[in-house]
Amino acid sequence: MAALAPPVAAIRVAVRRALAGLPGCRPVLVACSGGADSLALAAATVFVAPRLGLVPGLVTVDHGLQTGSAERADEVATWARSVGFALVEAVRVEVAGRSGGPEAAAREARYEALTEVARRHDAVAVLTGHTRDDQAETVLLALARGAGPRGLAGMPARRDLSGVPLLRPLLSISREQTRDACAVLGLRPWQDPHNTDPSYARSRVRADVLPALVRALGPGVVDNLARTSRMVAADNAALDDLAEAALAAGRHPEGGLSVPELAGLAPAVRGRVLHAWARELGAPPGALSHRHIAALDALVTDWRGQGPTDLPGGVRVLRRADRLAPVTLD
Numbered sequence: 001m002a003a004l005a006p007p008v009a010a011i012r013v014a015v016r017r018a019l020a021g022l023p024g025c026r027p028v029l030v031a032c033s034g035g036a037d038s039l040a041l042a043a044a045t046v047f048v049a050p051r052l053g054l055v056p057g058l059v060t061v062d063h064g065l066q067t068g069s070a071e072r073a074d075e076v077a078t079w080a081r082s083v084g085f086a087l088v089e090a091v092r093v094e095v096a097g098r099s100g101g102p103e104a105a106a107r108e109a110r111y112e113a114l115t116e117v118a119r120r121h122d123a124v125a126v127l128t129g130h131t132r133d134d135q136a137e138t139v140l141l142a143l144a145r146g147a148g149p150r151g152l153a154g155m156p157a158r159r160d161l162s163g164v165p166l167l168r169p170l171l172s173i174s175r176e177q178t179r180d181a182c183a184v185l186g187l188r189p190w191q192d193p194h195n196t197d198p199s200y201a202r203s204r205v206r207a208d209v210l211p212a213l214v215r216a217l218g219p220g221v222v223d224n225l226a227r228t229s230r231m232v233a234a235d236n237a238a239l240d241d242l243a244e245a246a247l248a249a250g251r252h253p254e255g256g257l258s259v260p261e262l263a264g265l266a267p268a269v270r271g272r273v274l275h276a277w278a279r280e281l282g283a284p285p286g287a288l289s290h291r292h293i294a295a296l297d298a299l300v301t302d303w304r305g306q307g308p309t310d311l312p313g314g315v316r317v318l319r320r321a322d323r324l325a326p327v328t329l330d
């Protein structure tokens with residue numbers, strides 16, 4: 001028997017690790033664009049899932065944004081059926097009329113569709129093909145925009161997608177490995193024109209910034225960036241636990257938060273407590289910036305009798321004697 005090509009073997013091992021322990025007899029859904037990363041993921045999943053007692057499923061989303069996108073979705077679905085996926089859906093979504101830029105709107109529509117299909121089939125998880133290179137790009141972009149530890153933690157290997165686990169089995173796999181795996185398996189990946197469009201910051205990082213870093217600092221850079229994100233994620237988890245306990249302990253009997261309790265916290269923990277509390281009051285997480293949290297923090301650590309702090313979502317916070325209290329806006 002011919003030896004299994006190393007990239008194919010590495011991707012199967014990564015998928016097996018991600019799927020181990022999931023409850024059997026239910027579908028696991030690969031989100032597949034037809035690009036090299038998610039195609040290599042799909043090829044590994046259709047091999048590994050049945051061996052773990054799981055039903056391999058695949059969903060491809062047609063955003064309707066490019067000519068030929070429906071044909072691409074059909075091709076991916078036809079391929080998936082031909083290689084043994086038991087459950088295959090090509091879903092057309094409506095991107096127009098959503099807020100944010102076109103990329104964000106497409107992503108929102110895609111995740112809605114993936115969640116809907118996963119729920120309808122009672123899937124144990126949805127898998128995406130994000131690679132170690134995607135992670136390195138994410139970390140660099142976060143660093144460049146000053147996103148702080150939450151951004152530097154990059155993409156988690158597992159997160160909740162409206163009640164369905166979203167898994168990223170390929171975060172330890174390079175883009176080169178997914179391309180090589182596709183070549184070895186005779187698969188012809190679709191090339192997303194967005195990935196090379198220089199009007200996107202991520203494309204510029206991919207085409208110019210990471211290659212320049214690798215040239216200057218050596219090939220270990222990509223792995224090092226990905227490792228940094230894992231270490232920061234572990235620190236974040238510990239700090240989040242401390243903050244959860246501190247938020248519970250810091251509630252003032254008259255409502256809001258106790259200033260002496262907040263003042264006694266380490267700044268990294270206090271920032272997280274204030275962030276969590278602001279979300280609890282109704283501030284949308286995506287709109288809460290470093291400046292908002294700094295303004296709340298100043299009510300505790302730099303109190304000069306300043307007025308209320310306005311947060312996104314129509315949330316206003318005042319300092320009243322020894323507590324921070326929300327003000328109801330009419």
Ligand SMILES: Nc1ncnc2c1ncn2[C@@H]1O[C@H](COP(=O)(O)OP(=O)(O)OP(=O)(O)O)[C@@H](O)[C@H]1O
Binds near residue numbers: 031038059062130
């Ligand atoms: N049209 C699609 N249909 C199904 N899955 C998709 C589609 N596009 C992307 N995906 C899934 O999302 C993964 C990431 O794709 P890509 O990097 O293009 O998206 P992104 O928007 O940058 O990522 P994210 O959605 O996490 O923000 C792919 O590997 C694949 O699993």
